[in-house]
Amino acid sequence: MRKLLDLYDAAEHAQDPALPQSRGIVLRGLQAGRSSSAMVQAVLEQLDARDLAAMVQTESGLDGQGRWLRLWLAPCSTQAWAPGHDTMQLAETLGLATQTSAADLQREILLTLLMSPTGLDVPSLDELVSTIRIRRNIVQAARRTTLAFDTHAAERPEDCWTYDEDKGFILLPGVPLIDALIKTTQPAVSGRLYSFSCYRATEYVILLGIAQELAQCNPELFERLQSLWQQRAIMSEEFHNVFLREQGSMDAPLPPLYYVPGDRVWFRNPDEASADACGFEGSWVMYLGGGEFTNFWKQGQPYTLTRKCVEIYHWRHGLYQDAQGESQIDEQRIEPLIEATLANPVELARVMALMTRWREARGVYTEAGGCMDTTREFARWVRPGSTDMPIPKT
Numbered sequence: 001m002r003k004l005l006d007l008y009d010a011a012e013h014a015q016d017p018a019l020p021q022s023r024g025i026v027l028r029g030l031q032a033g034r035s036s037s038a039m040v041q042a043v044l045e046q047l048d049a050r051d052l053a054a055m056v057q058t059e060s061g062l063d064g065q066g067r068w069l070r071l072w073l074a075p076c077s078t079q080a081w082a083p084g085h086d087t088m089q090l091a092e093t094l095g096l097a098t099q100t101s102a103a104d105l106q107r108e109i110l111l112t113l114l115m116s117p118t119g120l121d122v123p124s125l126d127e128l129v130s131t132i133r134i135r136r137n138i139v140q141a142a143r144r145t146t147l148a149f150d151t152h153a154a155e156r157p158e159d160c161w162t163y164d165e166d167k168g169f170i171l172l173p174g175v176p177l178i179d180a181l182i183k184t185t186q187p188a189v190s191g192r193l194y195s196f197s198c199y200r201a202t203e204y205v206i207l208l209g210i211a212q213e214l215a216q217c218n219p220e221l222f223e224r225l226q227s228l229w230q231q232r233a234i235m236s237e238e239f240h241n242v243f244l245r246e247q248g249s250m251d252a253p254l255p256p257l258y259y260v261p262g263d264r265v266w267f268r269n270p271d272e273a274s275a276d277a278c279g280f281e282g283s284w285v286m287y288l289g290g291g292e293f294t295n296f297w298k299q300g301q302p303y304t305l306t307r308k309c310v311e312i313y314h315w316r317h318g319l320y321q322d323a324q325g326e327s328q329i330d331e332q333r334i335e336p337l338i339e340a341t342l343a344n345p346v347e348l349a350r351v352m353a354l355m356t357r358w359r360e361a362r363g364v365y366t367e368a369g370g371c372m373d374t375t376r377e378f379a380r381w382v383r384p385g386s387t388d389m390p391i392p393k394t
Contacts, residue, residue, distance in 0.1 A: 022085075023119030024072025027128060028065060029386070036060045039069050046125055047110055047132070048103065056114065073114040086257035087112045088291040088305065098261070098289045099143070102136060105261060108289045109135045112260040118247055123386035130213050134379045135262025138209035142286045145185040145205055146299040150195035151279030157183050157190060168233030177226045178215065181208040187299075198284045201296045202264050203239050205286060209262070210243060210379050210389075218384050227394045234392075242390055244377045253358060253374030257305075261289035264377040267308055270355070271316040272365035277327040280315050282371070283308065309355035310341050310348070312371050 030039055040058050044050050055077050060069045078085070081093050090096075090111060096104040109132050113120055122128045148155075154169070160180035161169040171180055183190045185204050196204070214222035228234070234242055244264070248254035259265065268282040269275040275282070285293040285303065292302035303311075311334075318334040321327060341347050357370025380389040 022072045022075070022078055022115045022117055024070060024114050024116055025128065026119055026121045027069045027071070027125055028067070028122065029124035029127075030067045030069055032067065036069065040071065043069070043071065043125055043128075046129060047106075049107070049110055052110075052114075070119075071114060072116075073111065078115050081111075082115055082258075084257065085115060085117050085255035087115065087259055088257055091290040096290075098139075102140070105136050105139060105289060106132055109261050112258075115258075116260075117255055117258060118252075120247075123381060124383065126217070127381050127383045127386050130217055130382050131379070133216075134209050134213045134382070135260065136209075137212045138205055138262040138286060138379075139288050141182075141185070141208045142205045142288060142294045142296075143302075144188060145201065145294070145296055146187050146193060147185065147196040147201055147296045148193040149198070149279070149297045151197050153195045154197075154200070155194040157194070160184065164232075167231070168235055170232060171226075171230045173230065177229050178208065178211050181211065196296070197279055198296065200235070202284045202286055202294075203235065205294075206243060206264065206379065210382065214382055218382055218387065220384070221382065221387060221389065221391060224391050224393060228392060231394055240377070242392075243380060245380050246375050246377050248373075248375035250361065250374050254376060256356065256358075256372050259287040259376065260378070261287055262378060263287040265293065266359075266373045266375075267312055267371045268359035268369075268373065269312050269315055270357075270359065270365065270369040270371055271313075274316040274319045274327070274329060275365070277315075277319065277329045280329050283312060287376075306348070306352065307338070307342065309371060310338050310351055313351050313355050314338050314341070 027043065036058060039060070040053070040056065044053055044056070055074050056071050057074050058069060058071050060067065062068070082090050091098050091104070091108050096108050098105040098108050122131065156169050157180070160172060160175050160183055162172055163169050171177060181204055184194055185201070185208070187193055211222065211225060214225060263286070265285050265287055266282055267285065269280055274280055285308070287293055288302055291304060293305070293308055295301050295303050314334040314337045315329050317337055318330040319327060320330055341351055355371045357368065358372050358374060360366060360369035381387050382389060
């Protein structure tokens with residue numbers, strides 16, 4: 001807390017009234033008859049963030065949906081800690097030990113949400129608490145996840161799942177969903193690696209984070225989720241529609257370095273030829289905080305933005321045709337190319353200038369396109385009375 005206050009004091013003295021203002025968090029479902037200051041105090045206390053009071057600005061009002069309270073981080077703090085809404089150095093700047101401290105991880109999540117450039121409209125304080133906990137759950141699960149990359153094969157623990165060609169992997173009778181997801185994704189529990197694509201890997205990690213929170217805050221919806229997975233899996237586009245919401249768009253992109261721990265992020269392969277190889281159209285990852293993204297294939301070696309961009313750039317140099325004439329990527333061939341680029345400042349600058357451009361629309365490939373996405377995906381609301389997670393009834 002002392003470092004936080006010292007940094008705030010330094011930022012306040014450097015405050016520029018022209019600094020862009022974050023939209024932050026808009027809270028609804030507030031108790032009538034309480035003053036704005038009392039509501040702010042109650043919110044920060046519930047989030048274990050009373051020490052942020054001096055750094056959080058607020059306004060309140062009434063609209064067609066009822067009373068609302070908007071909270072956002074003071075512009076001077078945002079500019080000092082995350083200039084240009086670049087949140088990737090936030091944990092280091094504030095001395096947060098997010099890998100080992102759940103409290104520090106939750107602090108990073110809250111601060112990045114308070115910096116939101118587009119705003120997060122939340123139906124209740126309880127829903128905000130669940131939002132932060134789901135993101136925390138996802139990050140903690142993702143850090144423990146290691147899998148075997150395979151776009152054609154798929155494996156699951158045989159004592160947890162059975163496979164149906166039409167329904168996907170479904171739970172065996174009596175197997176708890178949370179336990180099955182943990183055993184499938186975390187080799188420290190199962191003792192082995194199971195084959196996944198990167199997209200399916202993010203689904204399992206997100207599902208685990210959501211299920212853990214539902215079990216705590218909405219048992220009825222959790223039981224519906226458990227029952228559904230005993231009959232069929234939710235995958236791909238349906239998974240996105242049921243469990244996730246999306247911020248940003250091609251027309252109104254989020255700032256390129258604005259990430260909140262627990263975001264699902266897409267890095268596109270801008271090279272048309274190598275993007276034709278199955279599984280190399282791009283890379284789906286989860287943002288872990290602290291400037292790190294998941295590397296589900298190598299234990300304890302998360303990606304930085306730089307390494308992820310350089311790796312995707314060099315996929316084009318590993319392209320070959322297999323015996324069946326299918327496009328493939330030789331990842332061993334490109335490993336020394338990645339290391340050489342990372343070690344060469346001039347070449348690294350050239351590659352990053354190309355790759356950190358906005359991605360183009362699906363199906364469009366020109367020299368102007370990079371791999372940076374304009375959107376982020378994160379979990380829908382889960383609390384009784386405000387959930388918008390349309391889990392099908394069985």
